[in-house]
Amino acid sequence: MDDSCVNVISLEMLKEARETVMGSPLGVINTALIPWHQTTLPPSVACSLHLKMENMQRTGSFKIRGVANQFARRPEGGQFVSMSAGNYGKAFAFASKHYGTRGKIVMPETAPSSRATLIASFGVEVEKAPTTRVLSVVERCIREDNMTFLHPYDDIDLIAGHGSLGLEILEVVPDPDIVVVCCGGGGLLAGAAAAIKLSNSRTKVYGVEPEGACTMYKSFIEKKPVSMDAQSIASGLAPPCAGDLTYRICQQHVEGIVLVSEEQIEAAVSTLYRAGLVVEPAGAAAFAALAEDKIPDAAGKSVVVVLSGGNVGKEELMHFPD
The missing domain is CATH 3.40.50.1100 (Rossmann fold)
Structure with missing residues (x-):
């Protein structure tokens, strides 16, 4: 790997980006990190779980974090x-x-x-x-x-802006064992993983992709960014290719990528909705991975799952199982 590409992101850069993001006139908020036991979700997880509520973010998803830093630097x-x-x-x-x-x-x-x-x-x-x-x-x-x-995921300013989420997690749960983040092009996963690992190298970070849109998973196998005809109900996780920069950063800071099926994503959306949490398919993928026991060695551990977005309409929710 070309270390010069990986090392373009540093903890100092991430902290500076966080100041920019939280001071942005776009109104980015520090979203809640809620313990599982403070929700009405079924008590079926065998770990100490917190949910990072990016579905409550301004514009309904984490994307505003990266965009705030992107626009501030243009x-x-x-x-x-x-x-x-x-x-x-x-x-x-x-x-x-x-x-x-x-x-x-x-x-x-x-x-x-x-x-x-x-x-x-x-x-x-x-x-x-x-x-x-x-x-x-x-x-x-x-x-x-x-x-x-302006690249929607493979942009260093965008990635650094997304890193603000990782720094927020560590302020509430300073030493989590595992953090689980969805992955499309990889901007959120790269930024959050870099922020967490550069602050606390003990935490394991896992990315989650749909089985039909697993560009980062395949990139890890082939050791280079790959493209595919990505198809998923989680359209936000189905770009045609992994980012070059996001792949390099993820390879450095992410333990691995796990895959979830369409049915598992749908079930996660429904489970969250029944508990009063409106989360879109892409936003529920990380939760699906934990619920389906896809995350290695999570039992008994301190785990943070990012609910990355809530932009889903009533007409879309009607297609999910009760």
């Missing part, structure tokens, strides 16, 4: 383009409206139309394209419209 008055199936696009649009910048999100055609409508309501242009052509549309915007590309 020149004012820029014209930005990115790609997203939902949550990053919402945070990007929210920031674009606040800063008064011109923005555009390119969405895969498979993304729910309700998410495109929501993003457009912030004044950001939305263009849909076949999944295989999303990146080419972004490249056209860069070339023809002179727009600056």
Whole structure:
């Protein structure tokens, strides 16, 4: 591995990014870290569990953390383009409206139309394209419209902003045995894992991916970032490829990637909803891994699970089992 790539992130950088994120005019909040016994979830876990409630975050997911740091480090008055199936696009649009910048999100055609409508309501242009052509549309915007590309997960400022979540966890649970985080492109997992490991090397960090969208899992096996035709009900965890930078950081700081099935994700969403917690499929993947006993040696340990987002509509929830 090229250490120069891994070492671009440091604890000092992460702490600085956290100051930027928490001081951002976008209103990022320090979300609650709730002990399992203070919820109405069934008492079926054999560990001391805390839930990090990023589903309560501003814009409904953790994405606003990275976006806050990303925008703070870009020149004012820029014209930005990115790609997203939902949550990053919402945070990007929210920031674009606040800063008064011109923005555009390119969405895969498979993304729910309700998410495109929501993003457009912030004044950001939305263009849909076949999944295989999303990146080419972004490249056209860069070339023809002179727009600056903000990567939705493989960006060092974004990753450092997401690291604020890891630092918050350690303030409440200073020495957890295990932290479980969902993984799509890897921005949250890379940032949180780096923040935790650079502060406390004893904690084990595991990433969770859907079986049908396991780019980071395959990247760990092949020892390089890989692409695949990613498909999952957890659309936020199904980018076409793992990030180059996120892969390198995850390889350095993450113990491993575990996989969950579509049925296990659906069951997790339903379990959380019955306990009064609205969590989208992508946001529930880490919980699904723990509930299905996928996390190695978790029994009897201090475990933190990140519920990464809650942007799910009533019409989507109707399709989940009771």
